[in-house]
Amino acid sequence: MNTVWLAIVVLVAMGFAYQFGTQASRRAAVSSATKLHSLPGHYGMLVALWLGIPALAVILLFALFGDTVVRSLVMGALPPDILALPQAELLTVMQRIQALASGFGVLGEPAAYELSAAERLRTLQTTRDLALVAGVAAAAAAGLVFALRRISPSLRARNEVEAVVKILLIGCSTVAILTTVGIVMSLVGETLRFFSYVSPVDFFFGTVWNPRFVTVGSGSADGYGLLPLLWGTVLIAAIAMLVSLPVGLMIAIYMAEYAPPKLRAVAKPLIEILAGVPTIVYGFFALTIAGPALSGAGALVGLDIRATSALTAGVVMGIMIIPFISSLSDDIITQVPRTMRDGSLGLGATRSETIKRVVLPAALPGIVGAFLLAVSRAIGETMIVVLAAGNAPVLQPNPFESVSTVTVTIVKQLTGDIDFASPQSLVAFALGLTLFVLTLGLNVLALYIVRKYREQYE
Amino acid sequence: MSAQAEPKQPPSSPVETGTAMTDLTKPVVAADGAGAPSAQPHGANRVEPKVTTTDVKVFYGSSEALHGIQTEIPANQVTALIGPSGCGKSTFLRCLNRMNDTIEGARVTGKILMDGEDIYDKSLDVVLLRARVGMVFQKPNPFPKSIFENIAYGPRIHGLAKSKGELADIVERSLKRAGLWDEVKDRLKEPGTGLSGGQQQRLCIARAIAVSPEVILMDEPCSALDPIATARIEELIDELRRNYTIVIVTHSMQQAARVSQKTCFFHLGDLVEEGDTDQIFTNPRDKRTQDYITGRFG
Numbered sequence: 001m002n003t004v005w006l007a008i009v010v011l012v013a014m015g016f017a018y019q020f021g022t023q024a025s026r027r028a029a030v031s032s033a034t035k036l037h038s039l040p041g042h043y044g045m046l047v048a049l050w051l052g053i054p055a056l057a058v059i060l061l062f063a064l065f066g067d068t069v070v071r072s073l074v075m076g077a078l079p080p081d082i083l084a085l086p087q088a089e090l091l092t093v094m095q096r097i098q099a100l101a102s103g104f105g106v107l108g109e110p111a112a113y114e115l116s117a118a119e120r121l122r123t124l125q126t127t128r129d130l131a132l133v134a135g136v137a138a139a140a141a142a143g144l145v146f147a148l149r150r151i152s153p154s155l156r157a158r159n160e161v162e163a164v165v166k167i168l169l170i171g172c173s174t175v176a177i178l179t180t181v182g183i184v185m186s187l188v189g190e191t192l193r194f195f196s197y198v199s200p201v202d203f204f205f206g207t208v209w210n211p212r213f214v215t216v217g218s219g220s221a222d223g224y225g226l227l228p229l230l231w232g233t234v235l236i237a238a239i240a241m242l243v244s245l246p247v248g249l250m251i252a253i254y255m256a257e258y259a260p261p262k263l264r265a266v267a268k269p270l271i272e273i274l275a276g277v278p279t280i281v282y283g284f285f286a287l288t289i290a291g292p293a294l295s296g297a298g299a300l301v302g303l304d305i306r307a308t309s310a311l312t313a314g315v316v317m318g319i320m321i322i323p324f325i326s327s328l329s330d331d332i333i334t335q336v337p338r339t340m341r342d343g344s345l346g347l348g349a350t351r352s353e354t355i356k357r358v359v360l361p362a363a364l365p366g367i368v369g370a371f372l373l374a375v376s377r378a379i380g381e382t383m384i385v386v387l388a389a390g391n392a393p394v395l396q397p398n399p400f401e402s403v404s405t406v407t408v409t410i411v412k413q414l415t416g417d418i419d420f421a422s423p424q425s426l427v428a429f430a431l432g433l434t435l436f437v438l439t440l441g442l443n444v445l446a447l448y449i450v451r452k453y454r455e456q457y458e
Numbered sequence: 459m460s461a462q463a464e465p466k467q468p469p470s471s472p473v474e475t476g477t478a479m480t481d482l483t484k485p486v487v488a489a490d491g492a493g494a495p496s497a498q499p500h501g502a503n504r505v506e507p508k509v510t511t512t513d514v515k516v517f518y519g520s521s522e523a524l525h526g527i528q529t530e531i532p533a534n535q536v537t538a539l540i541g542p543s544g545c546g547k548s549t550f551l552r553c554l555n556r557m558n559d560t561i562e563g564a565r566v567t568g569k570i571l572m573d574g575e576d577i578y579d580k581s582l583d584v585v586l587l588r589a590r591v592g593m594v595f596q597k598p599n600p601f602p603k604s605i606f607e608n609i610a611y612g613p614r615i616h617g618l619a620k621s622k623g624e625l626a627d628i629v630e631r632s633l634k635r636a637g638l639w640d641e642v643k644d645r646l647k648e649p650g651t652g653l654s655g656g657q658q659q660r661l662c663i664a665r666a667i668a669v670s671p672e673v674i675l676m677d678e679p680c681s682a683l684d685p686i687a688t689a690r691i692e693e694l695i696d697e698l699r700r701n702y703t704i705v706i707v708t709h710s711m712q713q714a715a716r717v718s719q720k721t722c723f724f725h726l727g728d729l730v731e732e733g734d735t736d737q738i739f740t741n742p743r744d745k746r747t748q749d750y751i752t753g754r755f756g
Contacts, residue, residue, distance in 0.1 A: 261562065339599035343662070345560055347612040347669055348589030357611065362602045 002129060003063055006136055010055045014048040017144055021047025024151050038158035046157045049164055050147030054139035062132045070124045077120055079113050097121055187436060190429035197423040198224045203430060209393035209409070211424050224427055226434065228395040232310065232403035236385060237378040239314025239399060240321055245371060247318075248325025255326065256333040257355055268330075275323040279383040286316035286388035298400065305400040308390035314399070317384050321374050328373065332366035333359060365449050372446035376439040382407040406431050508533035508673060508703040509554060514568035516549050516558060523549050525727045526568065531673070531720075536695060536704045538718035538735065540711060542750065545724040547707045551675050554705065555591035556584050572673070589616055592666030596678040598658030600650035600665075605642050608650040608661055609633060612669035628668055635701075636664035637694050656687025663694065667702075674698065676706040680713065692717050711751055715739050723747045 018041075025043035029036045036043070074097065075083070075090075082093060093114070096106045100118035110118075151157075195203070206225020251271060255264055291307035294315065298305030305311060336359050344354040360367075390402020393409065413428040420426075507530035516524040524546045531537050531554075539547040549558065556577065558564040570577050577587050589612070600608050609629040612618075619625035629646070633639040638660045642653070650661050659679055666674055676695070680688040695704060695717045708714050714721055715735060722732040723744070731738065731747045742748045 337599070339595055339597055340601065342557065342560070342593075342595060343599040343601065343665075344611070346555065346557060346588055346593035346595070347615070347665065348585050348587075349611075349615050350585055353615050357615070358601050 003059055003132075006133065007056065007059055010052055010059070010136065010140065013055075013140060014052040017051040017147075018044035018048040020144075020148065021045070021151065024148055025153075025157070028151050029153050032153055034153045036153045037156050038161075042157040042161050043151055043155070045161045046155075047144065047147040047151070049161065050143040051140045052143075053164075054143045055136045058135045058139045059132070062128070062135070066128050066132070070121065070128055073124055074117055074121045078117060082113065101125070184436070187429055187433040190426055191433045194423055194426035194430045197426065203427075207395050209404075211413075211427060224423070226406075226431070228393045229404060229406045229409050229431070230434075231395055232389065232393065233379055233405040233407070235310045235399055235403055236314045236317060236389060236405060237375055239311060240317035240378045241371070241375060243315055243318025244321040244325050244374065248322045248374075249329055249367070251322065251326035252329035252333055253355060253360075256330050257351065257359070268327075271326060272323050274320070275327070277320070279320065279381060280387075282316050282320050283383045283387035286312050286384055290316050291388055303400060306390060306402055308388055308402055310389060310399045310401070310403045313385045313389040313403075316388060317378055317381055320381070320384065321378060324374050324377060325370055328370035329363070329367050332363045332370065335366070336362045365452060369446040369450035372442045372449070376442040376446070379442075380407065380435065380439055382411060386411055406435050410435075505532045505535060507531060508572065510569075510571045511553075512569040512571075514550070514553055514566065514570060516546070516553060517565040517567075518561070519563045523727055524553075527729050529722060529729055529732055531703060531705055533703050534699060534701075535719040536699050536706060536717050537720045537722065538714035539705065539707045539722050539724060540709075540714050540750070541724035541730075543709075544726075546727040547722075547724040548677055550724065551677055551705060551707050554673065554675055555588050555593055557588075557593065559584060589669045590671055591673045591675060592669065592671035594659070594662050594666055594674065594676040594679050597682050598655055598662050600653070600658050600661050602649065602651055604647050605650045605653070605661065606646040609665055609668045612665060616669055618669065632664040632668040635667050635698070636660045637690065637697075638664055654687070656683050656690060659683060659687070659691060660694065663691075663698075667698075671702065673703045673705065676704065678707050678709060681709060688713070711739070723750065725750070 022040045022044035024047070025036055025040045029040075071094070075094065078093075083090070085093070096110070097114055097117045098121065099106050100110055100114060101121040106114075203224050204226055206223075207227050208223050208225045209228045210223035255268060259267065287308065291309070291312040294309075294312055295305045295307045340358055340362060341354055344358045345351070349357070385405045385408050389404060389408065391404045391408055391412070392402035393404035394401075396403075410428045410431050413425055413431075418425045509531040511527055511529055514524060514527040515522060527546075527550055539551060541547050552558045553566055553570060554572075554577075556566075558566055566578060572587075572591070576582070601611060603611070606629055609632050610619075610625055613625060613628050619628055630639065630643075633642065638657060641657060642661075650658065653661060659682075663674075663679075680691050683691065692713065695706065698704060706714075706718065718735045720732065721735045721738040723730045723738065723742075723746075725746050731742060731744045738747065739751060742751060748754075
């Protein structure tokens with residue numbers, strides 16, 4: 001909390017520094033009777049940055065290393081017999097000391113060395129906080145003075161501010177990239193641990209999914225077959241695409257080619273609302289309405305359809321994906337140049353011939369790209385399947401029966417009372433990595449196709 | 459360019475133009491001795507009109523883009539429509555095969571007769587009309603298909619070929635007429651978009667020829683092409699004149715002078731002056747025509 005307040009103070013100070021810098025630059029311009037290189041605001045911004053960046057850097061340093069330094073100082077002062085204790089017990093001692101220092105209290109009578117260490121910890125923490133404030137103030141002041149002294153009409157404040165902004169932008173993109181890398185690394189690490197229990201061959205080619213609750217290290221590799229889950233995933237995604245592709249494409253064709261502008265302005269957002277419905281809502285829609293309805297409809301024609309089946313999950317997921325396909329395809333169809341349509345209409349083709357023979361073929365690569373993006377969406381979808389697919393990880397071809405998917409199994413393996421070191425939960429990482437590679441591959445393929453399509457007209 | 463031209467136009471332009479037109483055409487008609495309103499100032503090479511328009515007005519929403527155009531397009535000749543940008547020449551061209559129908563909010567009034575038949579009549583199938591009146595656009599717009607498929611597109615949708623061999627004949631004949639056959643005969647399967655700009659435009663002309671139209675409309679067909687490709691297209695237009703009636707919109711006055719027999723000068727939605735190309739370019743009667751062709755505006 002302390003740090004947060006300090007950061008807020010620094011930000012306010014930056015506001016004042018901006019004013020100082022602006023005024024100082026104006027004065028400098030007047031006194032030297034020359035034109036400023038940049039706008040006064042740029043000088044103000046530069047001064048504010050010179051104050052803010054060192055101060056925030058000091059805060060960051062303390063936040064990262066302050067606690068570690070204090071701890072090691074306290075630990076260094078502990079009696080040697082305590083320091084000789086095993087790691088786990090030493091950790092307990094440190095926790096007791098911290099509890100004492102914060103006034104929280106500990107179980108049992110605290111030992112003398114514990115009390116003295118707690119006292120030491122408290123003083124050190126106070127010193128650290130004071131040092132933090134002093135450090136921030138010093139850094140801010142130094143930056144402010146330095147920046148104000150640099151101000152002169154020839155200083156290229158605009159270029160410097162823009163350089164800082166550029167670094168900020170790079171920093172933000174780096175965060176996104178590093179996050180992806182971090183996720184992949186953690187997935188890979190845990191997956192490798194899983195493969196130390198279960199051989200990759202058994203995992204990727206096993207046809208039975210039935211992980212038993214075995215203890216760690218017993219070497220049991222039974223029932224970790226990926227295939228039933230992958231089959232369920234593919235089956236549901238295929239049903240979803242069978243529903244969403246024709247409907248979505250026809251919506252797109254109508255919206256892009258036939259709909260009058262007024263209707264389009266109303267209908268397009270309405271369709272896109274479908275994309276805004278939370279998937280859990282689709283899930284219980286599937287469970288309570290779509291499933292029983294499909295089951296009833298099946299009974300009418302003599303088909304035995306379970307209420308929670310691959311069909312239910314697939315159909316509802318297809319409905320969820322419709323706006324995804326229609327919206328992307330609509331954009332792609334409208335991107336087909338008007339001259340292409342004119343050429344066809346000018347030859348005496350009807351509107352529908354033009355769409356079938358010229359517009360759609362021209363838009364096809366883009367539509368395939370949209371399709372692949374939608375498939376990767378369907379494969380990664382979880383909530384609908386959790387509720388509506390019936391969760392039966394069995395390798396069977398009937399879409400009217402219950403199935404389970406990779407995503408559902410991850411949820412199942414990672415919820416409840418679990419041991420994170422056992423293969424039962426580690427398998428979730430292997431599944432997650434498989435899913436990641438699968439959707440990544442589809443996305444890359446889709447982007448490649450979409451890019452190729454763009455080259456055609458530009 | 460129209461922004462430059464507009465201030466020079468007095469606010470009472472439609473009225474003035476109206477009088478200018480009658481002033482211009484009446485003496486010619488009288489001199490020609492024919493007396494009928496269909497008479498053309500062509501003197502010796504007078505021909506049957508292919509298309510006759512009467513009081514054609516075009517509205518985009520509530521604004522009027524063409525103010526009552528009255529003219530005739532002679533058969534088997536090249537008629538050039540010239541004028542500054544935004545003067546309505548392309549709009550007029552697009553009336554002739556009803557391409558304006560595809561523009562949202564566009565409305566056409568008046569009469570356009572082709573071989574004596576009203577093309578805006580409700581009983582007329584616009585699809586068949588467009589097969590009779592082919593169009594070539596400003597920018598070459600081959601379909602993203604093979605060269606063969608580009609030409610075969612029209613004959614296919616109109617069912618002109620009964621067999622594969624017949625279709626191949628049509629493709630070959632059209633490409634030959636468009637002067638493209640020798641350049642592409644070995645690569646008919648390659649995409650039409652891979653040709654050069656001039657070749658693409660000749661491909662589009664061949665595509666239009668393939669459905670055996672009677673009239674070919676060309677909307678600035680050379681504006682995206684280099685001088686050599688332009689020269690080839692102009693030669694081609696001159697050859698095509700034997701079999702087709704051609705209407706061409708162009709910004710290049712030299713082009714109009716080179717390829718056309720009749721020229722119509724449009725200005726701010728009015729047909730200011732029309733007549734033999736030679737006469738328009740050597741002896742224009744209207745001040746605005748003279749200013750335009752001498753490069754004073756536009």
